[in-house]
Amino acid sequence: MAVIKRGFQYLTPYWTFAVGAFISMLLVTATNLYVPQLIQQLIDEGIELENWNGILFATGGLLLMALIRGVFSFTNTYWSEKSSQGIAFDLRNELFIKFETLSFSFHDTHQTGQLMTRTTSDVEAVRNFFAQGLLQLISAIITFIGSIAILLLTDWRLALAVLTTVPVIIAIFFFLFTRMGPLFGKVQKLLGQLNNILQENIAGVRVVKSFTAEPFEAARYQNQNERLYKQNIEVSRYFATGFPTVFLLSNIGTLIVIWYGGNLVISDQLQLGELIAFNSYLSYLLTPIFTLGGLSQQLASATASGNRLFEILDTEIEITNPTNGIKLTHHQPGQVVFENVSFRYQGAEEDVLTNISFTAEPGDTVALIGATGSGKSSIVNLVPRFYDPTAGRITIDGHDVRDYDLDSLRQQVGSCLQEVTLRSGSIRDNIAFGKPDATFEQIVEAAKTAQAHDFIMKQPNGYDTEVGERGSGLSGGQRQRIAIARVMLVHPRIVIFDDSTSALDAETELKLKIALRPFLKKHTSIIIAQRISTVRTVQQILVLDKGRVIARGNHEELLATSPLYYDIVKSQLENDEA
Amino acid sequence: MSQKEENQQKKPKRTRTDWDVFRRLLSYITNERALLSIVFVALLMQTAGTALGPALIGQAVDQFIIVDDRAGLARTMMLLGGTYLIGYLGFMGQIFFMNMVSQRLLKKLRGDIFAHVQKLSMGYFFKHGTGDLMSRLVNDTGAIGTLMGQQLIQSLGSVFGLVAVLIAMFTQNVQLSIVTILVIPIMVILTWQFSIRSRAAYKESREALGKLSADLEEDLSTIKEAQSFAVTEEVINHFRRDNAHNRDANIRAAGITAAFAPLMDVLSTLATVLVAGYGGYLAIFGDGTVTVGLVVAFLSYAQQFFRPVQLLSNLYTTMQAAFAAGDRVFDLLDAEPDIVDRAQAQTINTADGYVQFKDVVFGYTEEKIILNNVSLDVQPGQMIAFVGETGSGKSTFVNLLGRFYDINAGSLTLDGIDVRDLTLTSLRQQIGEVPQNSFLFSDTIANNLRYGRRDATQSEVEAAAQAAMAHDFIMELPDGYETVLTSGAGSISQGQRQLLCIARAILADPRILILDEATSNIDTRTERLVQQAIDNLLKNRTAFVIAHRLSTIRHASQIVVIGDGGILEQGNHEQLVTAGGYYAGLIKAQTLD
Secondary structure (H helix, E strand, O other), rough: OOHHHHHHOOOOHHHHHHHHHHHHHHHHHHHHHHHHHHHHHHHHHHHHHOOOHHHHHHHHHHHOOOOOOHHHHHHHHHHHHHHHHHHHHHHHHHHHHHHHOOOHHHHHHOOOHHHHHHHHHHHHHHHHHHHHHHHHHHHHHHHHHHHHHHHHEEEEEEOOOOOEHHHHHHHHHHHHHHHHHHHHHHHHHHHHHHHHHHHHHHHOOOHHHOOOOOHHHHHHHHHHHHHHHHHHHHHHHHHHHHHHHHHHHHHHHHHHHHHHHHHHHHHOOOOHHHHHHHHHHHHHHHHHHHHHHHHHHHHHOOOOHHHHHHHHOOOOOOOOOOOOEEEEOOOOOOEEEEEEEEEEEOOOOOHHHHHHHEEEOOOEEEEEEEEEOOOOHHHHHHOOOOOOOOOEEEOOEEEHHHOOOHHHHHEEEEEEEOOOOOOOOOHHHHHHOOOOOOOOOHHHHHHOOOOHHHHHHHOOOOHHHHHHHOOOOOHHHHHHHHHHHHHHHHOOOOOEOOOOOOOOOHHHHHHHHHHHHHHHHEEEEEEEEEOHHHEEEEOEEEEEEEOEEEEEEEEEHHHHOOOHHHHHHHHHHHHHHO | HHHHHHHHHHHOOOOHHHOOOOOOOHHHOOOOOHHHHHHHHHHHHHHHHHHHHHHHHHHHHHHHHOOOOOOHHHHHHHHHHHHHHHHHHHHHHHHHHHHHHHHHHHHHHHHHHHHHHHOOOOHHHHOOOOOHHHHHHHHHHHHHOOOOOOOOHHHHHHHHHHHHOOOOOOOOOHHHHHHHHHHHHHHHHHHHHHHHHHHHHHHHHHHHHHHHHHHHHOOOOOOOHHHHHHHHHHHOOOOOOOHHHHHHHHHHHHHHHHHHHHHHHHHHHHHHHHHHHHHHHHHHHHHOOOOHHHHHHHHHHHHHHOOOOOOOOHHHHHHHHHHHHHHHHHHHOOOOOOOOOOOOOOOOOOOOOOEEEEEEEOOOOOHHHEEEEEEEEEOOOOOOEEEEOOOOOOOHHHHOOOOOOOOOOOEEOOOOOOOOHHHHHHHHHHOEEEEEOOOOOOEEHHHHHHHHHHOOOHHHHHHHHHOOOOHHHHHHHOHHHHEEEOOOOOOOOHHHHHHHHHHHHHOOOOOOEEEEEEOOOHHHHHHHHHHHHHHHHHHOOOOOOOOEOHHHHHOEEEEEEOOOOOOEEEEOHHHHEEEEEEEEHHHHHHHOO
């Protein structure tokens, strides 16, 4: 309930629409309840008494009610849509901003799909509750209580006779809804598994075909298909018994009314029109029960969704911008110093980095080498504050990175990553990602440095060629070069190459190296590499093992002092020497 | 691709009319005749129950309550009870059996599509992306299911109900009946007008939502990039605009729907008023044929009459969606696989592995020829390494060998037999593959390894894993060989995935091996394991390697440099280095530094 209460706060900016919708709903309900009264008058005072004026009065009233109901049910629907869309809009914005500002440690543990679901389905579930659920709930309760009251006032004996069916109907509904929820869940799960088989089959079509596993795949799919079918039939058994039974019970109510009520009319204890009106009110009882049943689901899912949303909105952002942070500018030297830095990922039990210290001087390159998991990427991620160290500190030109304005820090620390996700749009837009106002000349220059210009010019529309979803249509090496061009365009003070040339062929890698040389001479750079050939000329190589720097020096020194380095060199010579 | 061509591709011309699609969908349920006749009978019972009810109540009021006949009332009420019971049974049967029919239809449709997808050739998958195919199977069958299930039966029931009410009305009083249905033409015109407007509005809101989700997905998957370039503010502003557009489109669409329902409500009340007014007038001033009971009965008919009319107007939207979906599904089902067994195709049991490409011409599309008159002789047990730039056609040779595509001209033989004269299954059983992306299924490790040989024993599986240097790390996993792999990254590293793919190929024990080397980087120590595993794998087999590592290439029997539609250089390492061409340049670039 705390969730719903919090949800209400989102309604406040739209309270005029919400109140308007609420009043409209009350008026609609009132006219609905009044209609059987008019029909009763029509019959009792009009038709039965053969009173023409009575008929005119009642029918006129009916039409007026319909018009009023029409206008207000329009305003009810429209205004509640307006307010609920407003809520959804605000919630989505708030979530999105939160996602964009949450630190890497959050995104490490949350997949894009999950975040998508939060922003779409979960917001929609909350919106639905505020758009329809809430008002329907109130309307259902008013209609239900109002109908019962009118029934009792019209004839309490008849009312009591009829109302015996109501608890049974409610009990059946309760049973159905508690049973069906889990059953539907099971259907959804089976369907998900079925689609998963399909998705893998298509994604791995090459493997399926080359191992001639088509019959096996078909059998696997058919098997799951059959399970889904059986579960669906199971669900429909509940449907098929539940809903007709409810209708039967409500029909029995009508039967009781007409039979018992008919006898009351015969013994002149009840008017005929009253009997007919009574029957109408009876049908009003059923709809709210239906609605309430459906709403309990809607409420449950809105609560669950709301909980998930608020959990995210309440997640603390670890990396925050300091107030009055120092602006890091391009005119500074850009000396990077690690002072006894240790780091562990949130929730992890062991440090990934222990006591790392080194200095990267302006114009110098520091190379990191070591096995997967030795902590190379963790080191470079600390510089632009994707994570903050658990102990020790990192300084740029003498100031702790945590004292710099976050945006200026990240603008001056450019990272070329190994795994590159491009966005749909033109190649030009992709290169200009970090500097949307760059001129075309600047973009071409950056692409030339990154050895991307030639292959871009070979694309059908050159720089305006659209790349598909996540850069599909480009090879891994081409994507990596675009990523490098992206960083070159921003022209950061400090640049990080996180294994960012792994997919390049040797020739291109060499050309890139030559093209980058003038830039690297003037800037600070940290480079992670797998290949000895990449780091051989670097003056300061750090050899990492299990999060510690176990050796440092240049290539020749390390060959002499570090057995691990020697080992790596030897294995690469065996493999790659030529 | 020009803008115009692109548009044409996005909106393929429909070759089937709605009626064709509907008939074909119906053909899926017509073999459920027994079930359908039960549904039909049940629906009749249900309709009888709902239609007779008001008539009996009217009769009770007219003939018994007004004239104080308690016994007659009791008889009618017993009859009413019976009617309700019949309606109840009908309702129950209808729901259950119709659901069964539609679930069977869905099951069959899904099964058919999946089975057909298995037959389609690689060219089809190349042309249509994973997303497109997935959406046909998941969303389109869903849309069809919605129509061919409760929606269809409800509509049929509505028609039945409509007919029943019409019959009941007209047999009792023609004048009153005509008055009741007077508003129908107005309703039809209004519904039609509204559906045009709302379709446009909903299309807009769907597109707005589509754009929002597409952008959202992209934004969310590039959050780290946005943060690292400090451009989150721009991204947020862009999202805000999408979001606002979506909100406004939804509100507009809702405005139209919000107006439609009340208008219909007013019209159906108008019908009630007309019935009451005219009926009341006839009851008072008429010749006595119109009684109070009759008017009461007509009042309830009027209400029953308009519910089905509204239901039917909803049907139109569902039908449109389902027919569009059906059209796409049938497109898929009608796509002929272009690579099939020839009539006289023979089976090959264990090939020697002698492969010959002779004057082969091939292109994935007709406009762009990738291989032009290319010949290549591969002796059993040889290892061929393909080298060349991305897109030069390195993988084309192996695609042709497994008949994933057919050559345009020339000949391609295995052990002297044209590959097109072999059955696809027996041909592909000769060939094993280690894919570049290290694709594995979300299943246990053991099942993944068995993929090419389902009946392998546990010890055979372990032997293969050992040969692939994978046994040790598998045993370190909590569930060993029974560890379930999750899709995407996660539980095991990329290098380990590669080892598993190698083990899978070793267990399948093919005569010919295709190795598409992974480009993603693995650390040196794992790489050494991979190298050793590959050496084990290649032993005694004819092998085709799409090579990225010099170490692999160096040991090849033949190195084939591909480019410009053909073979640029061919020979072993020493020969090519001496020749001083492209390959020699490559070697120089990698060693000089």
